Amino acid sequence: MCFGVEQGKAKKRFSVEFYQPIYQIFDIRLENSKFTCRSLSEICSLISDGTHHTPRYISDDKHGIHFISVKDVREWEISFEKTKFISEEEHHKLAKRCSPKTNDILLTKIGTIGKAALVPSNPPIFDIFVSVALLRLNENSISPPFVTYFLNSQVAKIQFSRVVKGIGVPDLHLEDIAAIKIPIPPLNKQIELVAAMDEARSQRNQKLAEADALLSSLDDYLLKTLGLESPVKDERKVFAIQTSIISGRFDPHFHAPNFKKIYRLLSKTTTKKLGEIVQFSKDSWNPKDEEKLTFRYIEISNVKPQTGEAIWTETLTKEAPSRARMLVHGDDIIVSLTRPHHGSIAHLSEEFDGCIASTGFAIIRSVSKLVNREYLWCILRSQLSLQQMLQRSSGGNYPAITKTELENIIIPIPEISIQEQIVAEIQRRRSESQRLRSEAESGWQAAKQWFEEQLLGGS
Incomplete structure (x- = not known):
């Protein structure tokens, strides 16, 4: 690309990048x-x-x-x-x-x-x-x-x-x-612009909240469809248990009454341990073997706990975090092992194929034919599973669960027709959620463009 700079237009900087045509055109728009x-x-x-x-x-x-x-x-x-x-x-x-x-x-x-x-x-x-x-x-x-x-x-x-x-x-x-x-602009014009942008931002946030609610309310729908009632919380700090039922864990947290109610509820339906119906992937990645300058990284904060939606961050290979080691594929289910009860659990679409995930995730690759994969993602994000993960976690401010303990989570296994019914509702809600998000973003971008045109005029 060749371009020139008018005499007298050169500023303190002398780099070619600084005088790219896009910036010179922008200077003119500001001046006008x-x-x-x-x-x-x-x-x-x-x-x-x-x-x-x-x-x-x-x-x-x-x-x-x-x-x-x-x-x-x-x-x-x-x-x-x-x-x-x-x-x-x-x-x-x-x-x-x-x-x-x-x-x-x-x-x-x-x-x-x-x-x-x-x-x-x-x-x-x-x-x-x-x-x-x-x-x-x-x-x-x-x-x-x-x-x-x-x-x-x-x-x-x-x-x-x-x-x-x-x-x-x-x-x-x-x-x-x-x-x-x-x-x-004059202050009254500033106030006018702010009021219009506040309204546009409010509409955007409302649509995003509706999109989030569609996915975060799946828990209630799931229990109802499985024919289970939401357990009443039991927050007692003082309680007694029989020594005959103690095995493995002796800490009071593990035997809290609230967790017992989960198991009583699950005993009313057909279940299997997670380790009996899935296999975890061990595929790893080494940045030293990577030829590309960047890679797509999924860390725990890239999974939204409220909805289970994931994003990746384009990261320089030479600056790869020490935990960026797990190779994932489309259709994998990734489960955060740190604070697992927060629900940072995502079912990855095909666009995530080849991404690198943190070692803070367990990667579910193979799933039994008894279980629909989308249903499994939904049930893992339900309080039925998240409370079990909390029970089996250890640690103070940052409780974590091991893969061995994760394998012991009890999963309700209804008939495939019921699972498919649940999956159909999940897909409907996901589709509606995506529509709302798309509308929210397109409306917001239009508002931002209008704001810019008010300041600079049309492009």
Whole structure:
């Protein structure tokens, strides 16, 4: 590709990539915006990032302080569900650098770049890592939600991609973030744009919630179809058991009354142990033997517990995590061995063939003819199975189950016709869920394009 740069148009940078035609065209669109363009440095009183040193983490999630890194920041959302924690003493040290507060904006800057989230009202106390930038506006005439929508737009992402550094791990430097240009409409126009985008985002979230509910409510349908009643929880902490029924495990957790009710329920139907109806795959992968520069990696966090849906992450082979060792194929069922009761269990479609999964998964490859594979996925994700996994797990904050213990999970085996009925309903719900997700995303992308056109005009 050959292209030129007009005399006087060259800026501080002299790299060929910086002056690619797509960026020059974008410069013209920014210049032609009907609104004044200002840099983030002009509208922010603070542009900083978190500590550049890895702090000492603690396991106390009740008294610890949330520590936010790039994985905890998504478009418009700061997730506090799976953060690491630091001590209050560590927090007081880090807060001297930057202390996030309501209406600050977090922006991911290392690894996954360009995802912006607004700090909500009354957030829990938290600190940030170097992979996250903090932006604090200095003017009342600029709406923080408006700037957040802008930073999540293609208008901002093109600017990010133009200045990002790093070969293996993308890195947005603070000075480059500060130089990002943003068209600034009058405040009343900002409020109008934010209201429209809030409505579009609300509609998107509603459709996504409906899609999730279709899959997460399968448990109730499953029990009803199997002719079983949902067991009443028994949370007693003090109980007695007969010594004659103790075998193998002596810990009180294993013999808790709540688990006993599961087995009483299962005794009313035909069952088999999981190890009697499946075989686990031992296929492994070694990054040293991989010729490709990247591979598709499935870690435990890539499986959504609420729905059992999986995604992969394109990962550099030379940076393969030590646990990226399990070769999977389409139609495999992967079961998380860490916190298995959370339900991170996925039935992989053919597009996952050749992916690499974490050793934190058990890979079910062969399934008995007595069991429909889709039915097995559904029953493994039901509370009938998840509670058994919790019972057979060991460990404190991160309970895990071994494959041997997983093989002892009791699986109800109804007639094939009943299994097929359940599978038909699963497929119906999955199809409807996919339709809702598709509508949610297409509507959201249309709204984002409209937002950008309001700032820059048509392309």
